[in-house]
Amino acid sequence: MFNRGTCGSAEHVSRRGFLSGATTGAVSALGFSGMTKVAGANELRSQQKRVVLFWLAGGVSQLETWDPKPGTDTGGPFLDIPTSVPGVNVCELLPYTARQMHHLAVVRGVNTKVNDHGKGAYFMQTGHPQTPGFEFPYLGSALSSLLVRPDNPLPGYVCIGGGGSAKESSFLGPRFVPVAVADKPPANMRIADGLTAEEDARRRELRARIGDRFAKGRRAATTEVYDESFDQAAALIAQRDVFDFTGIPDSEVDRYGGGEFARHCLMARQLVEAGSTFTKVTHRNYDTHSENFNFHVEQLGEFDQPFATFVADLADRGLLEHTLVVVMCEFGRTPRINQKMGRDHWGTAWSVALGGMGIQGGAVVGATNANGTKVVDREVHGGHLFHTYYRAVGLDPTADFVHDGRPFTKAKAGSEAIEEILA
Amino acid sequence: MSDRSNRTLALFAAAAALLATPLAGRSEEPLHQAIDRLVAARTPGYAAKAAPVADDAEFLRRVTLDLTGTIPTVERTRAFLADDAPDKRTRLIDELLASPEHERHLAQQLDVQLMQRRRAAKVKAAEWESFLLTATQSNTPWDELVRDVLAADGLDKERRGPARFYLDRDGDVNTITRDVSALFLGANIECAQCHDHPEVADYTIDDYYGLSAFFVRSFVFTDPKTKLAVYAEKAEGEVTFKSVFVEDAKDSSTPPHLPGEKPIPDPELEKGKEYKVKPAKNVRPVPVYSRREQLPARLAAAENERFRRAAANRFWAMMLGRGIVHPIDADHSDNPPSHPELLDLLAAEFAAHDFDVRWLLREIALSETYQRGSRLPESVTDPLPESAFAQALLKPLSPEQFGRSLLEATGVTEATRAAERAAVQKELAAKKTELGEVEFARAVEKRVHAKLKGNETRFVSLFAAAAGEADPDFEATVDQAMFLMNDNAVLGRLQPSGQNLLARLVGLDGQSDEIAAELYLAVLARRPTDEEVADVRDYLGDATGEVRHARLRQLAWALLASAEFRFVH
Numbered sequence: 003m004f005n006r007g008t009c010g011s012a013e014h015v016s017r018r019g020f021l022s023g024a025t026t027g028a029v030s031a032l033g034f035s036g037m038t039k040v041a042g043a044n045e046l047r048s049q050q051k052r053v054v055l056f057w058l059a060g061g062v063s064q065l066e067t068w069d070p071k072p073g074t075d076t077g078g079p080f081l082d083i084p085t086s087v088p089g090v091n092v093c094e095l096l097p098y099t100a101r102q103m104h105h106l107a108v109v110r111g112v113n114t115k116v117n118d119h120g121k122g123a124y125f126m127q128t129g130h131p132q133t134p135g136f137e138f139p140y141l142g143s144a145l146s147s148l149l150v151r152p153d154n155p156l157p158g159y160v161c162i163g164g165g166g167s168a169k170e171s172s173f174l175g176p177r178f179v180p181v182a183v184a185d186k187p188p189a190n191m192r193i194a195d196g197l198t199a200e201e202d203a204r205r206r207e208l209r210a211r212i213g214d215r216f217a218k219g220r221r222a223a224t225t226e227v228y229d230e231s232f233d234q235a236a237a238l239i240a241q242r243d244v245f246d247f248t249g250i251p252d253s254e255v256d257r258y259g260g261g262e263f264a265r266h267c268l269m270a271r272q273l274v275e276a277g278s279t280f281t282k283v284t285h286r287n288y289d290t291h292s293e294n295f296n297f298h299v300e301q302l303g304e305f306d307q308p309f310a311t312f313v314a315d316l317a318d319r320g321l322l323e324h325t326l327v328v329v330m331c332e333f334g335r336t337p338r339i340n341q342k343m344g345r346d347h348w349g350t351a352w353s354v355a356l357g358g359m360g361i362q363g364g365a366v367v368g369a370t371n372a373n374g375t376k377v378v379d380r381e382v383h384g385g386h387l388f389h390t391y392y393r394a395v396g397l398d399p400t401a402d403f404v405h406d407g408r409p410f411t412k413a414k415a416g417s418e419a420i421e422e423i424l425a
Numbered sequence: 426m427s428d429r430s431n432r433t434l435a436l437f438a439a440a441a442a443l444l445a446t447p448l449a450g451r452s453e454e455p456l457h458q459a460i461d462r463l464v465a466a467r468t469p470g471y472a473a474k475a476a477p478v479a480d481d482a483e484f485l486r487r488v489t490l491d492l493t494g495t496i497p498t499v500e501r502t503r504a505f506l507a508d509d510a511p512d513k514r515t516r517l518i519d520e521l522l523a524s525p526e527h528e529r530h531l532a533q534q535l536d537v538q539l540m541q542r543r544r545a546a547k548v549k550a551a552e553w554e555s556f557l558l559t560a561t562q563s564n565t566p567w568d569e570l571v572r573d574v575l576a577a578d579g580l581d582k583e584r585r586g587p588a589r590f591y592l593d594r595d596g597d598v599n600t601i602t603r604d605v606s607a608l609f610l611g612a613n614i615e616c617a618q619c620h621d622h623p624e625v626a627d628y629t630i631d632d633y634y635g636l637s638a639f640f641v642r643s644f645v646f647t648d649p650k651t652k653l654a655v656y657a658e659k660a661e662g663e664v665t666f667k668s669v670f671v672e673d674a675k676d677s678s679t680p681p682h683l684p685g686e687k688p689i690p691d692p693e694l695e696k697g698k699e700y701k702v703k704p705a706k707n708v709r710p711v712p713v714y715s716r717r718e719q720l721p722a723r724l725a726a727a728e729n730e731r732f733r734r735a736a737a738n739r740f741w742a743m744m745l746g747r748g749i750v751h752p753i754d755a756d757h758s759d760n761p762p763s764h765p766e767l768l769d770l771l772a773a774e775f776a777a778h779d780f781d782v783r784w785l786l787r788e789i790a791l792s793e794t795y796q797r798g799s800r801l802p803e804s805v806t807d808p809l810p811e812s813a814f815a816q817a818l819l820k821p822l823s824p825e826q827f828g829r830s831l832l833e834a835t836g837v838t839e840a841t842r843a844a845e846r847a848a849v850q851k852e853l854a855a856k857k858t859e860l861g862e863v864e865f866a867r868a869v870e871k872r873v874h875a876k877l878k879g880n881e882t883r884f885v886s887l888f889a890a891a892a893g894e895a896d897p898d899f900e901a902t903v904d905q906a907m908f909l910m911n912d913n914a915v916l917g918r919l920q921p922s923g924q925n926l927l928a929r930l931v932g933l934d935g936q937s938d939e940i941a942a943e944l945y946l947a948v949l950a951r952r953p954t955d956e957e958v959a960d961v962r963d964y965l966g967d968a969t970g971e972v973r974h975a976r977l978r979q980l981a982w983a984l985l986a987s988a989e990f991r992f993v994h
Contacts, residue, residue: 157903168891176902190907194916196975202910205979208964213988215956219800221811224819225988228901232986235906 050277051149051359051395052325054270055141056309057282059164060289061122063335063345065374066093066298068108068353074373076337078295087364095302098259098310104364105313105322106357107423111368111377114333114384117347119289122332127170129388129413139403141391143171143178144412146280148397155237156244156278157181162266163284173405180282183269187245191238206232244276259307267308271315274325288331292342313357322358326394329355330387337374351377354387356423360394365423380422385414393419456774457791463767464794468813474805475815479798481506482951483994484514487817488790489950490993491744492521494530495829498839499947506952518790522783523863525562525870531782532557533825534743539574539590539608542885542892547645547654548579548589556586562867567736567780571609571725576718579655591656596645602637609724611735611756612684627757631679634664635688638681639720642712649707660699660712681716683729689719727780731756733772736780738762741771744789746818746993747811763812799994819992821899826993828884831985832877834948835918836925845872883914909986919978930977937962940977948984 065071070082070093082091085103092100092108099106116122121132128138139147146158159171159180166180193202210229217225247269258264263285270281285305290297309329316322334352335345351370357363368380392399392412399419402409454462465471479487485505489497497505505517521527535557545553560570579588594600607613614628614636641664646657667674680688692714704710725732734756742748749768750756762768771785778784789795799817801808809815822830832838849868853859860868887905909915921928926947933939941961945953953961965976984990 176900179902188904188907190904190911192911194911197979201975201979204964205983206910208960208980208983209986211960212957212983216987216989216994219803220994221799221808221816221819224821224899225992227899228988228991231901231903231906232910235903235910238903239907 050151050154050279050324052274052278052321053141053145053149053280053391053395054274054312054325054327054358055280055282056327056329057284058288058305058329058331059284059286061119061331061333061335061347062288062301063290063294063298064110064351064353065335065337065345066095066295066302068092068355069110069370069374070094071337071370071372071374076339076373076375078339080295090364090366093302095298096306096310098307099313102310102313102317102357105317106327106355106363107361107365107367109354109356109367109382109387109420109423110370111380111382112334112352112354112387113377113381114349116349117333119332119347122347122349125384126330126332126387129385130411131384131414137169137172138410139172139174139178140166140170140180141388142166142180142280142282143174144403145391145395145397147171147174147178149395150279151277154277154279155234155241156273156276157238159280159282160273160278161282161284162269162273163263164286166282173403173410183245183247183273185247187242191242191245193239202236206236241276244273244278247272258311259304261304261308263304264308264311267312271312274316274321275319290335290344291340291346292344294335294339294343294345296343316358324359326359326361326391327357328391351375356390356394360396360425362423362425367420367422380420382420383414383417385417386420388413389417389419390424393424455791456771456788457793459770460767460789460792460794463764463770464814467764467767468809468815471809471813471815474801474807474809474813476798476801476805476817478793478796479817481513483798483817484796485517486950487993488514488518489521490822490826490830492518492530492786492790493524493526494533494823494826495526495833495838497950498833499943502946502950514796515791518787522787525863525867528558528561528867529870529874531561534823535561535570537823537889538739540593542889543593544892545589545593547592547595548585552586553589554586556584561782564781564783567775567782568725568727568732569780571732571736572721575605575609575721575724578657579653582653588656591643592645592654596640596643596656598637598640598643601640602633605724606633606636606684607754609735610684610731611738611750611754612731613752613754614684627759628684630666630668631677632684634666634677635679635682635686636684638664638679639716641716643717646709648709655709656717657709658712658715658717659704659710660694660714681719683723684731689716691716727776730772733776734768737771737775737785738768740775740782740785741789744786744795745814746820747814751812763814817994819994821992822990824884824888825881827888827991828881829877830990831915831918832880834926834985834990835981836923836927836929836947837918838873838877840923840925841873841876842869845869845876848872880914883908883912915985916978916982919981921974926981927974927977930981931974937965940965940980944980944984948981949987949989 065076065078066080070080070091071077072081081094083094083097083100084091085100087103090103090108092103114122114125116125116131124130124132127140127142128144129141130138142159142161150158158178159166161180161182165182168176168179170180171178193199197205209232213225213229247265250265250268250272254268255261255264258267263283266283266285270283273281285301287297288301290301313322313327316325316327333347333349336348337351338345340346351374368382369378370376371378389399399413402411404410465475478484482502485497485502489495489501505513510516532554536554540553556573559565560573565573574587574590577584577587577590579585579592591601594604603613603615607615612628614633642659642662643656644659645654647654663678665676665678667676680690682688694713698713700710700712702708702711723729727733734750735753738748738750738753738756742751742753749762749764749771750760751763756762774788775781775785794814795817797815797817799819801816811818829838846869849860849865849872887908918925919927921931926943929943929947930940933943938958941953941958944961945951945957961980964980965973968976
């Protein structure tokens, strides 16, 4: 018998049902009644658990990063270099990151068996293989829904360097859809022209009073959701500076190595410092079917210093212990070098790096064979990794999401956390 | 046997079935009365726990939004509240159903339901919209409309509209199978694509592939010269499937059939004679026998029980905010209807009236069930569940209703209406022609719609589901709230100009009870209570000049952004 657990739609649930149910549930579960009394930033800083996902879109090569195989038929032209962790080497294209390895753990035995961008991205970000007719929530929506503190007015899931899709939150509803940020806050995230803060509060108070009268004797669940959205908006407007990145000084961008990705890492740092729950930073262009080596010099040249400086800054500021950092993508790249000096899609034996909250810095788990063509020790897939993320931030991955009275597994059943790298 | 006589037979059978129930002898009972009787009979204690019929203001706002997609004008509200004729509700329903705004609104609802806001790519949006609008203007029977959609291939350049259903689903067999079943058979059988439905015995993997076998040979063909896409078909191609639940399952196949019905075998054709036009590069093949052609008359037919029920339930849910089978695409034995007899009756009567949509909407609107208040009396401490239809449910305004109602409330629409009415009259005078009442009203509405529809775009982008998704029941996001609080698309409507709402309020110097009345009638379509008049007085205080104007704007905003405005109640 096929495992029914993997078809999420045990009873067919239309997407409409998901959204409606989730909206009411998700928003009221936040208890936004105390919204006007937003906790001070310092309190948030110390209590809000955070996650930052670096998504290397296209699929970074494990051989040019975390699992180098110099001097083999598949290794390519680059050498490996020692890191801040004795005995752990990485590719020479990551000199800055190498100095931060004591904050990072590497999982070298990832085998997802998926070589397709869409399916790989889905498995890695939901912890489940793709199933027709059902959408599991993405990591950003899932973890932010579970971690966001009730008094935190910031969106749960923020994207830098590319937006996500509203579908990512699935049945968790609109509170946890990815919100893309740019340099400046969105146009309406401010009090309208010609209104003082006092007038704005007064008109909202009147609005709420009309709503309260209306709700009396009526089915109020939906009107509550509506009213809460205004309180949330007001609280968010009060925090608009968190989304204003125009003040990041050039000197900081330079210290991060310069360029767009450096800026994005600084934006992420600002969000983490403000207590934003889940931040996804996308760095694109890793799909190197041709000229893999030239491209990786360029790509990792952009990635290495900003990422390493970000990790070091978080550690220096005492934030890394509250922040899980994950570096992953949809799959790795083939050990075999093709005729165009490229590497192709490869879900069979590749690596993921993570660090910070709940992770044992410097740990390495799993291994591939001498030329990286297969996993020879501690094979894991997206499900194991999902269990690990949950455990790292102190959540129980085996406790189901319950939606409409039905359980939905958080991470693929039959897999478990990678204990060796948990702190 | 003709379509018509088929239908008569089926109806005879359906009516006979009903007569076997306690309905016997009630054949003269109008449908709206039967609705009330069956709703009340289904739930013990219904009468004591049901909300009384809504007051005039609540009824007026609800039925105007439901039938025409916008709130009533201040003029209509004042007139309706002042009218004491006993039949004024019936007259109102008839007036609304005869209005071009109703034709537009119904067409738009059908558009969203059938296309789920997909981008118009292969068929122009205007062609599709005009197909739907023509249908609602002539009150095309629902079965006929569905057959038109299911039979369309886009070959006739003058009638490309209905082909949008298939073509803008890219001819994708799984999407089309899923949507045809969910929309027209009330059965979301998507799960059965991979296995028999684990908990819904009625939906089997064979049903899924039986339906998809009608479409499996069809594909989108784009003419290399004209670049026009049409839905073409081949003479070969079978569905193959095996359940993922059954280990080592062998591939199965089935000829086309409706769920639960007998397969329709392909005719035996001599080898090499399967085509009228043989497939070749850049040539649209034409098979001798078309599987797809077998579908429309079989599916959209009075004798197809699933179709009748899904059709009646769809319009019921549009009006009541909840299906008798709920959700409306889950009509199966494990999810029984809340009121089985009512659904059977609605389905049979809808079919017996040749699927006359306007008739059905009218009967529903006339029922007390539809007209109940949304507020329960204080004496009811343990309300009945939503499925009892004992109280009007709150229905969130659709994005279009929201955008339009905002313009109506602030006086933008009325000003546009006056201008466009004058423009049409001027045009007619210049051409020395006249138009009948209906044609004139349509001409004006068409121009008003064209002028104002741009305003709905922002609402759609913020409040609607993503393309290809059904609109959610209700969600409220921070983005939406920030838009309503601070965007010029909302606040810009609150600058005094001409005879708009703010200009009228500014004109009512000093009279807070008159100001409150004007505000509440224009925005919430009702008179304010004493408490609310006091609120307005307090809010304005003794401010004068610009400060007073600013407070008037804030007052109007508070009403527009209130939950009372956000819902049909």
